[in-house]
Amino acid sequence: MRYAALEVWVGLFILFTLLAFTALAFQVSGLTTFYEKDKGYEVSAYFEEVGGLKPRSRVTIAGVQVGRVQSITLDPKSFSAKIKLNIFSQFKDLIPIDSSASIVTSGLIGDNYIMIDPGADFETVQDGGFIDETNSAIILERLIGQLIFNQNNETE
């Protein structure tokens, strides 16, 4: 069957749009949930202060991403933040149970993310487990305030 030039052009136009949309979805927005089979496993941790941490922030060990932050909620009893981390399943049975998690900032004005310092225990954190030892985010204003307060005390 032969097609008119007009039909060919319209077909090309539609194909081109689909191509552009795929580029936008995957290359630009980094959409991965459609084909992400890797569900990972869940680890929780309590923090006194989360600072500017947001859901989907990185979780790293030695700077390598091993998961992302799933949710941040307030624990009503202890008034601390409960953070659920989603660790990729390729790092299952890898994080020692005495590891510590800290919230750090990339660069001076960069995003907050979670850094896990691996411990030495042979037992590892399992799905639904906890990381007990945590270091809260550093609030710059509070540090500066403390510094000024200390200086004032010294001069008196």
Add this chain to the structure above:
Amino acid sequence: MNFFGAIGQSILKFLQALGFASLFLFQALFTKPRLKSFHLLLKQFYVVGVLSLPIIIFASFFVGMVLALQGYTVMVKFGAESALGQLIALSLVRELGPVLGGLLFAGRACSALTAEIALLKTTEQLDSLRLLGVDPIHRIIAPRLWAGFICLPMLVIIFNAVAIYGGYWVSVDWLGIDSGSFWSSMQSSVNYREDIINGVIKSIVFALAVTWIAVYQGYVAMPTSEGIGYATTRTVVYSSLVILALDFILTAVMFTGLK
């Protein structure tokens, strides 16, 4: 007394026109589609969509490149030039793509739609169709309206993609930004649902507004050669203003809750 009368009259006139335009829109949008008239839609796809493609691609490529250059000169002062990809992608996907695409579309395709329909009216071809028992709203208006309504979102998607690659070309090949940090800063900040889909929704709203204005202005144009000119001018002016006003409202609804 005359003053109040004038205000009342103009408002009533406006409401009447709005009511007529709404009826007209519903009639044209919800005509019963027939397989036999599909070739009419295809023809309009070609005229409205494919023929707008060159100026959309040309404009978007340069918009992306300018964004990269301007963003670089500012961000390099803060040492934040690795976030250039984020700046380019977010500003394009959220704002510039739908708005600039819509404005170009209003100038290129909508003005042509108005002029064509107004000329059909001036040369009494709409009336002859009616005499032949063919409803001009079915045969002339509906395919043009649907084609514009579908084509503008497609053109905006192409606009966004081409502009981002234009920006990529300038920032990576010219300004020497690392291509990995260009894409990763973009991917970590652009959200599929909140940015890409909201941008497309914006363009769908613009598409409906501008093609509606275009076919309506053509349909109610004064059937003189002067009237065609007025109608075309009004189409371009109204649709540009409507795009900018709607953009503010949509941005306020969509993006103010985001960080």
